[in-house]
Amino acid sequence: MRDPNNVFHLAIPARDLDETYDFYVTKLGCKLARRYADRITLDFFGDQVVCHLSDHFDRDVNMYPRHFGITFRDKRQFDNLYKLAKQRELPFFQDLSKRFQGMIEEHEMFFLRDPSNNLLEFKYYYDDRMMY
Template sequence: MRDKNKVFHLAIPCKNLDETVNFYEKLGCKLARRYQDRVTFDFFGDQVVCHLNPDEIDEIPKMYPRHSGITFTNKGEYETCLRLAMDEELPFFQEEMVRFKGKPEEHLTFFLVDPANNLLEFKYYHDITMVY
């Protein structure tokens, strides 16, 4: 993981704290704090806070315009995450695929859906200069 001199923070809704903790811990995220209305995770070096708000859950998840995730710069770490998701039988929104095949921005990607229908994208660019 990268140095934590700056940590990105993302807050998302959840419908059930126990389901949320179970999902994110299976993904390898560390539970940092738990309160009656939210849980905070170390999400691959950044902070994700899932606020209990069952009225704000998307009934049908859509990739665009709202999703978040991780862009790996190490292919082995990407593959480890993919295997973990498969081994833990986490729900895929979209199986692994190649985007922009043959172009400089070609990358591997897959999407998971958490218990509150938040979409998580995981990707790896073959050319690291295309990450940003």
């Protein structure tokens, strides 16, 4: 079981740290924790994402099997992030949609694409028992 004092860590490739900073910090609102010549470390909604400078990033992407993101418990927070992404004209890989309509696992979701083609999924389940 997760201890709320612990933080999940994810490392992803970044082709350019300035554009990565602009996307995650300036536009998406994440907090910069550290910056070095070869990486930036972010507070990504309470967890740690490290963007490592790399020439090895996906040039052609699909949602599956590789993406990451946040599942919100609070619908207002989900809606507010969606509105922010629209207002700041963040690049959508897939706009707002619903999956599994009429089923207990029905949820809303959208995907953003960062400057290095990493896909970020944000979702909200109507029944929070379906979050895992």
